Amino acid sequence: MEAQSHGTAPADSPVLGALSVEPLLTAEFDADPGAVYRRLRARYGPVAPVGLMGVPLWLVLDYREVLEVLRNESQWRRDVRYWRARAQGELPRDWPLLAGYEVxxxxxxxxxxxxxxxxxxxxxxxxxxxxxxxxxxxxxxxxxxxxxxxxxxxxxxxxxxxxxxxxxxxxxxxxxxxxxxxxxxxxxxxxxxxxxxxxxxxxxxxxxxxxxxxxxxxxxxxxxxxxxxxxxxxxxxxxxxxxxxxxxxxxxxxxxxxxxxxxxxxxxxxxxxxxxxxxxxxxxxxxxxxxxxxxxxxxxxxxxVANMCFRFAARDVRLGGFWIRAGDIVSPSAAGAHQDLLAIGSSHMVGSTVSTRAHLGWGAGPHxxxxxxxxxxxxxxxxxxxxxxxxxxxxxxxxxxxxxxxxxxxxxxxxxxxxxxxxxxxxxxxxxxxxxxxxxxxxxxxxxxxxxxxxxxxxxxxxxxxxxx
Ligand code: HEM
Incomplete structure (x- = not known):
């Protein structure tokens, strides 16, 4: 099965801005981010909606989905102008992470x-x-x-x-x-x-x-x-x-x-x-x-680089258990993907010297x-x-x-x-x-x-x- 499929999001599928999301940055996340990724995965599957300093985004947690987002540049754009919430003036004033993305x-x-x-x-x-x-x-x-x-x-x-x-x-x-x-x-x-x-x-x-x-x-x-x-x-x-x-x-x-x-x-x-x-x-x-x-x-x-730079959906697309709408923001998580990878094949991953190169510490795809x-x-x-x-x-x-x-x-x-x-x-x-x-x-x-x-x-x-x- 493909990690994602295209089309138009069904009208009754959940919309990011309307979901109640838990904030990502908590004392628990600082101390043990792995526990947070595990909980989000258990609740939502490979893609989870979370709040980042008051802004909702999709956190991509599983290896296959993270690779898909990193590799498919025609679907997952880097240019911040694709971000619908920004274009429509919906971001909180002085949202602290925006300054870096505007450079x-x-x-x-x-x-x-x-x-x-x-x-x-x-x-x-x-x-x-x-x-x-x-x-x-x-x-x-x-x-x-x-x-x-x-x-x-x-x-x-x-x-x-x-x-x-x-x-x-x-x-x-x-x-x-x-x-x-x-x-x-x-x-x-x-x-x-x-x-x-x-x-x-x-x-x-x-x-x-x-x-x-x-x-x-x-x-x-x-x-x-x-x-x-x-x-x-x-x-x-x-x-x-x-x-x-x-x-x-x-x-x-x-x-x-x-x-x-x-x-x-x-x-x-x-x-x-x-x-x-x-x-x-x-x-x-x-x-x-x-x-x-x-x-x-x-x-x-x-x-x-535990969670990589934001990407913005060019078109509606299904990823994990959700429909991501054009202009939504996603954050591919290398740390989440590694946790998934180690869980899939812990015995052969840890024992082998070759397979550790599957890590996403350097990112993947065009960027x-x-x-x-x-x-x-x-x-x-x-x-x-x-x-x-x-x-x-x-x-x-x-x-x-x-x-x-x-x-x-x-x-x-x-x-x-x-x-x-x-x-x-x-x-x-x-x-x-x-x-x-x-x-x-x-x-x-x-x-x-x-x-x-x-x-x-x-x-x-x-x-x-x-x-x-
Ligand atoms: C151990 C050290 C390093 C690690 C773990 C690392 C990791 C990464 C990762 C994960 C990305 C992709 C981020 C994303 O897709 O969101 C990236 C991109 C990049 N890195 Fe590194 N990096 C390292 C060292 C360096 C060094 C030494 C330089 C420059 C002297 C550098 C320059 C860049 C640049 C310019 C990009 C952006 C590439 C693009 O957008 O096309 N990195 N790095």
Whole structure:
């Protein structure tokens, strides 16, 4: 049977806006989204109506239906102008998630406009994807070096044994350093910029102004690199499509920053967590040295893009147990689909190394993560996770896994902190004296990296505000 069938919705079939829906974002959802997906599936089947900050939408939960929505772009559109409730002015004023969707860039366009934007991205990202090209080689060694430097900073600050938050003291600064390097930022990206990306994605009360601030920062970066091109993604995007204005380029950088910075960072943290909480299959692949497989398994257990970007129905269509009407909004849930997938074939899924690639952590269909970006993301995650387990002889969670605090938001499943008790290997350099000035004992960075490390010291130890773009 097909996952969906077309036609005109029968007049007596339930209409999204008229259904009584339960709100998705609750304390239960923050703590245990899997329980919420299970309950919704038991009540409604593969597609469930839910409320998202006061707006009803269809949450697509089962693997087959999620794949259908991701793959069939003529039926499931990305352009927000297809959304009937928006076009008819029915959304609550200042609905917090709208600001991000109004930013017109590659992710939110369809057909040839979308394909052209993907070609531009592919051309611009390719040099960084290829480990044999100078840009690819340099980026790879920079990621490993930054990771080592951050561990050395930890040793300097807290000693060979102690307590650390692998979010604030390792993953977040690492991804800031990588983003600064890849985008060719003249000054460090500040933690405030990361917070603005969070505010936009999680739909906080400040989402609109936060989106505006982040966009303005990336437009300034585009203008800066136009005046002084370099060997960075910003300059390469400009080369790949010379017609891009600074505003357009700023919008593309902004969305790339979400994935490079926030999503990749969460993939690092989710992978570390799966290992630390004792997920047996994840641990087994790690101890077999299969880091790529470790990441696949962590993505299957806990994909950072838990619920993917909205799609809008082009025509009436039956999906799961409901008729979705033209212009309705749907959210395909990777996390829900993975739960379904694991339930269908738990024994062979968990045991086999090949089938874990069925995960939707990278999306699927025309808007899936571009191949060059995927390789880059995987390289960063495997390096970041690998370096932790190279340098730490012991790392244990200091909180029971079910008490770890998660961000509250509809799309991203991301930890706020990842607190561990650790012991470091003996080859990590130790500080010479007390206080933050001990840092020069860490491996001596050069040039650009030195500036970044100075900024990170301020960021991590509160010695002042990081300059923002
Ligand atoms: C482990 C890290 C990453 C994960 C888990 C990830 C995941 C995803 C997912 C799930 C989508 C599809 C979303 C949807 O269809 O709604 C996507 C799209 C995208 N990703 Fe990634 N991503 C990662 C790293 C990166 C990196 C490093 C970059 C750029 C440097 C990047 C750039 C993009 C772009 C531009 C799109 C939009 C593609 C389009 O709409 O055609 N991603 N990613």
């Amino acid at each position: 017109r860039q590659m992710m939110f366009v369809d057909d040839e406009e979308h394909r052209a934007a993907r070609r531009t991205h592919h051309t611009a990202l390719r040099p960084f994807q290829d480990a044999r090209s100078p840009e690819g080689w340099e980026l790879r060694s920079a990621v490993a070096r930054y990771a080592d430097e951050l561990v050395a900073m930890l040793a300097a600050e807290s000693g060979r044994s102690g307590f650390a938050d692998l979010g604030a003291q390792y993953t977040r600064p690492l991804l800031l350093m990588v983003t600064t390097k890849l985008f060719g930022c003249p000054v460090e990206l500040g933690d405030e910029l990361v917070m603005d990306l969070w505010r936009m994605l999680d739909g906080g009360p400040d989402a609109g102004p936060a989106t505006g601030r982040a966009l303005a920062a990336f437009t300034r970066l585009a203008a800066h690199r136009r005046a002084r091109p370099g060997d960075d993604l910003t300059s390469y995007l400009m080369l790949a499509d010379p017609d891009l204005t600074d505003e357009q380029l700023g919008r593309e950088l902004f969305m790339n920053a979400v994935y490079l910075n926030d999503i990749t960072g969460n993939m690092v943290l989710n992978t570390l967590l799966e290992v630390l909480r004792g997920n047996a299959t994840v641990r087994r692949s790690l101890s077999a040295g299969q880091l790529g497989e470790t990441v696949n398994r962590a993505a299957l257990a806990n994909p950072p 899936q993560c571009p191949s060059a970006a995927r390789e880059l993301g995987a390289m960063i995650v495997t390096t970041a996770v690998g370096r932790v387990f190279d340098h730490f002889t012991r790392a244990e969670l200091t909180l029971p896994p079910d008490q770890l605090p998660w961000r509250s938001g509809p799309c991203v499943r991301g930890l706020k902190v990842l607190p561990v008790r650790y012991d470091l290997a003996h080859d990590i350099p130790l500080p010479h004296g007390p206080g933050p000035d001990r840092f020069p004992a860490a491996p001596q960075p050069e040039g650009h990296t030195k500036g970044l490390l100075a900024a990170l010291r301020r960021l991590m130890f509160g010695g002042g505000k990081t300059r923002t773009l």
